[in-house]
Amino acid sequence: MNDAQGRPSRILLLGGASEIGLAIVAALPLAPDTHLILAGRNLAQMEERAATLPCTVTTTAYDATALETHRDFADTVFADADIDLVISAAGILIPQSELDRDPQRAGELVQTNFTGHVTTLLAVTRHLRNQGHGTLVVLSSIAAVRPRRANFVYGASKAGLDAFAQGLADSLHGSGVRLLLVRPGFVTGRMTQGMPPTPLSTTPDRVAAAVATALTTTTATAVWVPRALAPIALLMRLTPRVLWRRVKR
Numbered sequence: 001m002n003d004a005q006g007r008p009s010r011i012l013l014l015g016g017a018s019e020i021g022l023a024i025v026a027a028l029p030l031a032p033d034t035h036l037i038l039a040g041r042n043l044a045q046m047e048e049r050a051a052t053l054p055c056t057v058t059t060t061a062y063d064a065t066a067l068e069t070h071r072d073f074a075d076t077v078f079a080d081a082d083i084d085l086v087i088s089a090a091g092i093l094i095p096q097s098e099l100d101r102d103p104q105r106a107g108e109l110v111q112t113n114f115t116g117h118v119t120t121l122l123a124v125t126r127h128l129r130n131q132g133h134g135t136l137v138v139l140s141s142i143a144a145v146r147p148r149r150a151n152f153v154y155g156a157s158k159a160g161l162d163a164f165a166q167g168l169a170d171s172l173h174g175s176g177v178r179l180l181l182v183r184p185g186f187v188t189g190r191m192t193q194g195m196p197p198t199p200l201s202t203t204p205d206r207v208a209a210a211v212a213t214a215l216t217t218t219t220a221t222a223v224w225v226p227r228a229l230a231p232i233a234l235l236m237r238l239t240p241r242v243l244w245r246r247v248k249r
Contacts, residue, residue: 007031008084008135012077014120016040016059019189020139021089022049023208028085029216030055037077040090064090064116065108074123085215086124087137088117093191099153106153113157118164125168125177132176137211138165142185142224145233148247169221182211183233184225200226 007029013021016038025036034055038046039062050057062073077083092112099106121136128134144162147155162181169179184207186198202225210225224230236244 008034010035010037010081010083011085011087012037012039012083012124013087013089014039014062015064015088015090016046016062017042017049018089018091019191020184020187020204020207021087022053023204024087024089024137024211025053027205027208027212037083039073039077064120065111067111067116067119070116070119071123074120074127078127082131083127083134085135085137086128088121089139090116091139091191093154096151096153109153110157113154114160114164117161121168125172128177129172129175134177135215136168136177136179137215138179138181140165140181140183142183142229142233144183146236146244149245150248178219180211180214180220181222182207182225183222183229185229200228200232202226
């Protein structure tokens, strides 16, 4: 469980090389004996990132698209001890034009950004319920509010994840397990390299700072990064469809 200062003793990062996920870990108050488990496909990259973190780090193989493995994966990572914080950060971004040409890539994106989160988080949640404590951080997006023609497959995957996380949070009410849903805007970083930023763009470090604040000082169930996106999201939902079709990005 968390130590006397409220610092998590064991953390699981799904998508162990995720730029935002690693930034969140770095922004948290960590004890030297905190145990961080980086779970992902690129073990070499995770080992490289592990060297920069001020805690004990182990790496393990995890593939968000290998749905049949997720139950055994959860059983294994929870076998040794309780996990206090799970950050679900696996995700990919593929241009819509490429998805139009290759529908199989679209399926890969949806499995990574949505379906894999569903199967993994359901498996993980079973253990968190049994513990009676713990926190889930799920990375959604402003794209979940209303998919745009320029990236509707990505938006649909995030919309599915956002809806799932809201329902999961409601199902966890009273269990001692908390879910924090994170909805950033356009994040400038490795995933969006080469893409022109949009208004109210943010960075992995700013997302991480907002998440760390929400986890350590509030009981919030959702956080927008930046905060100004919350009213904009409402306007997005209310925009007539004939106008929404004209949005290019």
